[in-house]
Amino acid sequence: MRSIAKPATQHTITANAKVVDQLPFQDRQAYADARQGFIGTIDPLVITDDSGRVVWDLEQYAFLQDESPTTVNPSLWRISQLHMAHGLFKVTDRIHQIRGFDISNMTVIEGESGYIIVDPLTSVECARAAIELVYDHLGERPIRAIIYTHSHADHFGGVKALIDEDDIHPGGVRVVAPSGFMEHTVSENVYAGNAMYRRAQYMYGQNLSVDPTGMVSTGLGIALSQGQISLIEPTDLISDSGQELVLDGVRIEFQFTPDSEAPAEMHFYIPEMRALCMAENVSHHMHNLYTPRGAQIRDAAAWSRYIDEAMRRYGHKSDVMFICHQWPVWGTDSIRDFLTEQRDLYRYIHDETLRLAAHGHTMVEIAEMIEFPEGLATTWTARGYYGSLNHNAKAVYQRYLGFFDGNPANLHPHPPVESARRYVDFMGGAEVILAKARRSFDDGDYRWVAQVVNHVVFADPDNTSARELQADALEQLGYQAESAPWRNFYLTGAQDLREGVRTDEATLGTSDVLSAMTTDMLFDYLAIRLNGPKASGRNFTVLVHVTDTGETRLAELIHGVLICTPVDGHADADTSVRLDKPTLTGLALGAATLTDAVSAGAVDLSGDDELVYDLFTLFDTFSRSFDIVTP
Template structure:
């Protein structure tokens, strides 16, 4: 099949032109704010690793230097151009940001003796390049502390690019994070890491080339750097609002905000600088109450309340607000307006969803009904460049009422392959379905084409005509999407329908990340890899002695599950396994043979049986095909 993209249809081009008159493009202060305070950048804007691998290259986005084409929603084109501003920027004296070197921002605050770094990007290579630019233009001073605002990898993954584990262990560098940071970082990036990484390939458009027919943005930033994701455990945890710390002579006042944009997150205020960091709890976009890569549902009501609390705690004491993505907001009145509009955005979505649910409307029905009031909808920072109103409404419904809409017909549906086969039989076969679907495509009903033709694809995955028509429909939906993740999902789906699943190396489950996990976390991941049906009739009792941390863990496999305990049973076990934690991490990841670097006493066969029962996960599993 050809991977060649198609042009925008006349219907798609007209829909995109309509957005030009619907939104206030002539009133857009962000165009100046995104460039304010520029100091310097890399020329060319390319970052490479020690091995010469390119991990970041903004030259791929030179096509954005011009007007939107018919294949890109003009509002999304606006955000893509704004995100392309890159380099070192002065926020105010003493606070600087490196933007456009990764998906997120790295903020550098000058202390008495060195730098306090906030959110060191996604990859070590990008963080190192950002810090190099800082030292070149602001002075070669040491890093004294790192503040990680929340548990998403684009805000901690680059940490080993700027500080070492030894510097943290020695106390030379403090790492401050919210309580629950490590647990939730591991939950997303390891426990659900393979599935989430695969879906993130769709969400961020990792496999589609940048261009007017491909990836133009992620909404939060340009793209993801493709370097090394690292992790270091925090030395200081913030567990409640009102916590104050002094880092390198600077006073930090924290607001603890769990369960909003991330399960573990915090804002902070710098009273001596009259500066407010809102982490990722506000952005120049509507954010996700549910993220399409897959994650815990976020609490819209709590999110709104946290923004309101920040406004009350710090609004009168702040002259600038900086955030984990995009550009700052200057001036007390502008900060107040920004916080109020984002506060009311999440509250409106929350309250309207539950109001309509109380009238008996289902999740899908409510998502089609809810529209933002004009005052919220036309505020640029509330546009759905990352989150989208439609899927955020569904997130609120799911948080309170779950996936089931109450209709018993939807309680136990057939799987996609079985349903597809039955749909085709009822509708007269694949040719009849495709003939009608082509008419719907010509009418511009691309949503319906995507919905109905998927049954042909799942019933007959080798039906080239079905795959091509499905791809064409998804492509037009992508061209119309204002949300960058929606566009990237649609276009990646179209590409994979045409060429097959992309074989991309992207995964958040790495040995470096596992190296920061506790012994119990590693054994929890091993339990996830255990194939329950195969292990159902096994009874394995093993004692793990982790030599470098002096820990004992009893592992019992029975009933298809792995249970761990720090209590050693009095009635014995099959074998004792002595190993250090790096070996355990590699075994948990599945990259090491269980015969290596272990001292086994007792029944060694029981040890091999355990690891033989553990699955190896495929990071390129199919999504748009069975």
């Protein structure tokens, strides 16, 4: 099936028109702020890798210069337009930002003899283009320090465009990050990485066309760059609020904010510049307490407290506040107002959700009931461009009470396909359901159409009429969504229903991030890959010597699990393996096969070799193209 986008229905046109009346579109201050301090840019802003492959292309979003179309929520169109401001911008004396070269910002602080770089974007290619623009306008100076504000790839991935490992030595470049940075950088997107990757395709609209009927923004920035992700391990870790460092003559005070927007995150303040960096804990929108791509629920109460602490520590003595996405805030009063709104936003979601839960309301009910109070309801910085009030309330409920709503009818439901078949049978069959659903579609009840027709699709995924109607409903929901991730989920779901799933069978690979996995992390990932039912009844041990690190692990296959224990070089085992850590990494991640590694001389087996080969037949290979909107 070929995906052909359909126009907005009259119901969608009406719904989007109402948004214009509900929000203060006459307030254009953000448009001025997003362009304040502009110095220069690349024109056209198209960045390629060494092979000529395009990794960043802002030109394809030129349509955002137009008026909001009927196929996009006007509020989402507004933030998408604001994300189009790109180039080098002056924040204040000695602080500049590159914006619009990736989903995130790169900040440049002038030290005594060189530059301090904050968050070097997602990819090497974009960071290289960014630093070249800096050199063109501010002059070429050595890079003296790198600051990673938190453990998400869009805030460190371009680092090797700026420095390499040879620059890390006593007296060399310092790399500063919050405590726990390496552990969370590696683990968050590896253990559940395959499922996250697939869901991220939906969340970021990676397979959608870039146009008013498809991808218009991520809500946090225009898009994610598609270049090489690199990583250099920190030299300095921040583990306490109030901790200070002097980097290239600049005194910086840090605020440690773990388990906020990222599991490892921090703010910092520069006294001599009266400048506050709030990392990604505040934005010009509502952020995610739960990210739809999948991740651990974030602590709304702690997040709010960290913002409050920053405001009390630094708000009264800051002239500018800059962040790692979007544009700065200038002026002490404006900074304190902004931080107050952001603090109260996350606290309100937390407290109101738990208040309603205490009255016995369930997660889904609370998400429908909760509304922001006056002062937040129509504030641009509380709009759900990236997070949403609906799924953030569900996140708070899940953090405290879990997925079960307490109703025993929901304690052990049938799985989706079996439920779907029973629903279709009870409701009179597919044709009866589709006839009623088409009437609901004509009435504009797209949420109900998506919900009820989903049963028909799961009961019979080859039912073309059901797939088309489901796609049509999801498409209209996408056109109405204010949240960019919601839009992208809806529209990607519609695309998969119409076209089928696009195949992507690449493995996790061995990038800098994955190569930074510890030996124990690699064995943990092997244990995740183990097919428990296939391993049932097998019991043997393998002694693994990691030659270049001097580590030895005893791997025991027992009860359908793989238990790996550190040992001091020698232990009784049924067989043994000698290999270096890069080889172990490739095998663990599925980027190499045992047969090829042995043939290449990278793996040395002794004892009962067949047991090692048998073990590797028990590891699953994960598809990165699994179905989501069909069974």
